[in-house]
Amino acid sequence: MADPNAEEIEELDPAELPPMRTREASFRCADNSVVYVSFYTNDTQVGVATEQDAIQTILPNEALAAADEATEGDAEEPAEEGGTPRYSGEGYTLVGNSDASSIQFARPGGSLQTCNS
Template identity: 30%
Template sequence: MQKAPLTLAAASLAALLSLAACNTEPETVNAGPADPDAANLAEAPPVTLPPALSASRTYRCKDNSLAYVDFFADGTSADIRAEKTGPATRLTAPAKGEPFVAEGYKLTGDGTSVTLERPGKASQSCKA
């Protein structure tokens, strides 16, 4: 019965001695060659992110048509679509609170009730 503690102590001592023989200097890992575009990236102008989406609303207009409008957080841009998954037209406003405009489009307001003018159609009120 006394051989088991002696064997256990010898195994522990052997493991400790093998760990003591390890190299204790830090190891340096190189990721590979330097980035060839590093200089160009350092000189590049900062990237400006697009504005965040602040509201996405579906409006029913007086002529019973639908308008899908996405308003952006900058307060000076909105996207309008005639179909839910259709192509969007970007409308911009010169300043916050002014109508959003694009070629043939004019959107006044950004709440639950807006006035919308589309190419070939008269100005009409629309409600969310």
């Protein structure tokens, strides 16, 4: 039996899968606190938590978010590719690559501090 929606389905754009976790790590910061970080594919986002096994706060990549806004509103050109990714949201900021042994991290109301794995 033929699918009655076959033509509509063929015209749809392919689905984009959600990003996958590529690395999970804990980092000890300069103030002796610990941050637990999950890095996702293509540096699209990171998840951060200040307690082990806590629900993570997802921080989008600032450059990708700016590029998405620029394509929607054609306001300004996206940031240059390359360099160290910067993620921020809900007062948190994280600067670092998924394969790095250290990152910079700021909690809400705090400033960036170096954190080592």
